[in-house]
Amino acid sequence: MLLIKCPYCDETLPELEFAYAGEAHITRPPTPAEASDEEWRDFLFIRSNVKGAHYERWRHVHGCGRFFNAVRDTVSDRFLVTYPAGGLRPAVDDVTGSSK
Amino acid sequence: MLIAINNDCERAFTMTRFSALSLLKNAVTGHKGWTEQWPDSQPKAEYDVVVVGAGGHGLGAAYYLAKEHGITNVAVIDKGWLGGGNTGRNTTIIRSNYLYDESARLYDHALDLWEGLSQELNYNVMFSRRGVMMLAHNQHDIQSFQRHIHANRLNGVDNKWLSAKEAKAFCPPLNIAPDARYPVVGAALQMRAGTARHDAVAWGYARGAAARGVDIIQNCPVTSIRRGPDGAVEGVETARGFIKAKKVAVSAAGHTSVLMDSAGVRMPLESYPLQALVSEPVKPIMPCVVMSNTVHAYISQSDKGELVIGSGTDQYTSYSQRGGLPLIEHTVAAICEVFPIFNRMRMLRKWGGIVDVTPDRSAILGKTPVKGLYVNCGWGTGGFKATPGAAHVLAHTVAKDEPHAINAPFTLERFTTGRLIDEAAAAAVAH
Numbered sequence: 001m002l003l004i005k006c007p008y009c010d011e012t013l014p015e016l017e018f019a020y021a022g023e024a025h026i027t028r029p030p031t032p033a034e035a036s037d038e039e040w041r042d043f044l045f046i047r048s049n050v051k052g053a054h055y056e057r058w059r060h061v062h063g064c065g066r067f068f069n070a071v072r073d074t075v076s077d078r079f080l081v082t083y084p085a086g087g088l089r090p091a092v093d094d095v096t097g098s099s100k
Numbered sequence: 101m102l103i104a105i106n107n108d109c110e111r112a113f114t115m116t117r118f119s120a121l122s123l124l125k126n127a128v129t130g131h132k133g134w135t136e137q138w139p140d141s142q143p144k145a146e147y148d149v150v151v152v153g154a155g156g157h158g159l160g161a162a163y164y165l166a167k168e169h170g171i172t173n174v175a176v177i178d179k180g181w182l183g184g185g186n187t188g189r190n191t192t193i194i195r196s197n198y199l200y201d202e203s204a205r206l207y208d209h210a211l212d213l214w215e216g217l218s219q220e221l222n223y224n225v226m227f228s229r230r231g232v233m234m235l236a237h238n239q240h241d242i243q244s245f246q247r248h249i250h251a252n253r254l255n256g257v258d259n260k261w262l263s264a265k266e267a268k269a270f271c272p273p274l275n276i277a278p279d280a281r282y283p284v285v286g287a288a289l290q291m292r293a294g295t296a297r298h299d300a301v302a303w304g305y306a307r308g309a310a311a312r313g314v315d316i317i318q319n320c321p322v323t324s325i326r327r328g329p330d331g332a333v334e335g336v337e338t339a340r341g342f343i344k345a346k347k348v349a350v351s352a353a354g355h356t357s358v359l360m361d362s363a364g365v366r367m368p369l370e371s372y373p374l375q376a377l378v379s380e381p382v383k384p385i386m387p388c389v390v391m392s393n394t395v396h397a398y399i400s401q402s403d404k405g406e407l408v409i410g411s412g413t414d415q416y417t418s419y420s421q422r423g424g425l426p427l428i429e430h431t432v433a434a435i436c437e438v439f440p441i442f443n444r445m446r447m448l449r450k451w452g453g454i455v456d457v458t459p460d461r462s463a464i465l466g467k468t469p470v471k472g473l474y475v476n477c478g479w480g481t482g483g484f485k486a487t488p489g490a491a492h493v494l495a496h497t498v499a500k501d502e503p504h505a506i507n508a509p510f511t512l513e514r515f516t517t518g519r520l521i522d523e524a525a526a527a528a529v530a531h
Contacts, residue, residue, distance in 0.1 A: 001424055001425055001426060002416075002424060015424060015426060016426055019415065020415040020416040037516045037517070037518075038516060040516075041368070041515045041516045042366075044459070044515075045368035045459045045515045046366045046367070046368050046515075047357075047368070047369070047370050049357040049358070049367070049369055049370050049371055049417060051355070051358050051371075051419045054417065056416070056417070072416070074371075074417055074418050074419050074420070075418075075419050075420060076420065077416075077418055077420050077422070
């Protein structure tokens with residue numbers, strides 16, 4: 001069972017309280033009517049599917065109900081950091097502590 | 101100990117054919133006469149085709165390349181042992197009752213091949229047409245299953261509707277009490293569907309491919325795909341050095357997108373853990389495979405006697421090959437609901453595999469924008485049933501450099517054109 005820290009409630013709670021909501025920091029094309037088929041494909045379907053530090057959205061569905069972002073290592077499933085939705089994307093090195 | 105077998109004259113491997121006579125002969129001589137089924141090959145510097153991933157799909161593709169297309173200078177490379185990925189981790193269910201015409205053709209092609217596979221490979225894959233029954237629990241299930249049955253029959257795929265009583269007669273341990281939380285109100289039954297011994301599929305294809313000269317290279321991770329100045333594939337970088345290849349076919353399930361990234365191709369894939377568990381072995385009690393989308397459970401009994409129970413994917417992407425306990429609890433609760441008779445069975449072990457899921461829940465099988473690079477991925481939670489069919493058309497695609505009519509719709513381009521094969525909404529099970 002994953003333990004996840006909700007950045008709003010400031011509590012670390014079991015996975016059962018949360019719903020996964022896909023990759024984070026994917027932005028809708030700014031001018032949708034002008035976006036090409038390839039841009040739509042990238043927006044709708046292409047995902048980074050990282051083996052390592054993955055930026056993703058979660059929702060504290062059985063708690064405050066709000067969306068937030070997280071960085072999780074997809075190999076160990078360990079959460080590196082969680083932060084409010086709309087926040088800036090933290091650099092991988094900052095959250096993993098690696099200097100690579 | 102590693103012994104390099106680097107040239108053809110040293111490759112003296114010949115396949116021993118199995119027969120009643122050979123079994124008898126070895127039985128009376130203390131089983132000392134059996135020889136290895138395939139050699140543990142070392143990589144050569146260059147191949148015509150390199151297949152990445154020695155699961156059923158990859159080994160099968162190598163087998164059909166050698167057998168049907170005469171291409172024998174082939175290597176199948178795996179980061180672990182052959183058949184140790186999702187081929188050895190699935191719940192062995194085989195069926196073809198998919199809604200859309202494209203899927204029906206692909207999975208029914210696989211089912212046609214399953215039926216003759218043991219004879220074809222001279223290896224008992226224990227394919228058993230015991231029937232797959234999908235339970236309906238509410239009005240929506242009834243309507244959707246009956247739509248599936250009609251669509252299937254139009255496509256020549258067998259599938260029939262059973263009342264709850266008929267379902268109970270077909271599978272006696274089933275609970276059809278009307279006071280259940282989710283009562284069984286009917287079922288769809290594909291009689292031609294069933295199960296097979298998953299390991300044997302990988303072993304049978306490996307043996308058949310090796311006998312035709314294919315190198316099977318295990319414990320050799322492919323770290324990236326190398327492209328030349330003209331953009332075409334040059335070969336693969338591996339833990340044992342660079343291996344040159346004119347054509348590379350990636351059949352690496354959950355790790356496909358990582359590898360394709362190294363060739364500069366971004367994939368519409370996400371990798372999720374999918375879990376399964378087995379009980380202690382008991383005497384035969386489950387005569388068929390039973391699936392339920394609504395409570396999300398599927399169950400069958402292996403020939404060893406274990407109940408084989410499949411779970412759903414975890415909600416989050418992962419490469420951990422574990423998955424979380426909440427999924428198992430949910431699955432076991434569903435099994436106890438549909439089969440109260442099993443509620444005191446002890447579970448022996450659980451495990452996870454990493455499945456690559458596409459947005460429309462249909463596979464991607466064909467050419468890529470990179471010359472000489474082919475991909476077979478996106479099977480999600482349902483790749484095992486497709487093994488012979490996928491392998492067969494992948495071999496065709498690689499050999500001819502153009503897709504077989506059956507896999508032609510399963511392109512990567514469909515995510516640009518919008519011509520999806522949307523089994524996500526239509527899948528007979530929660531995929």
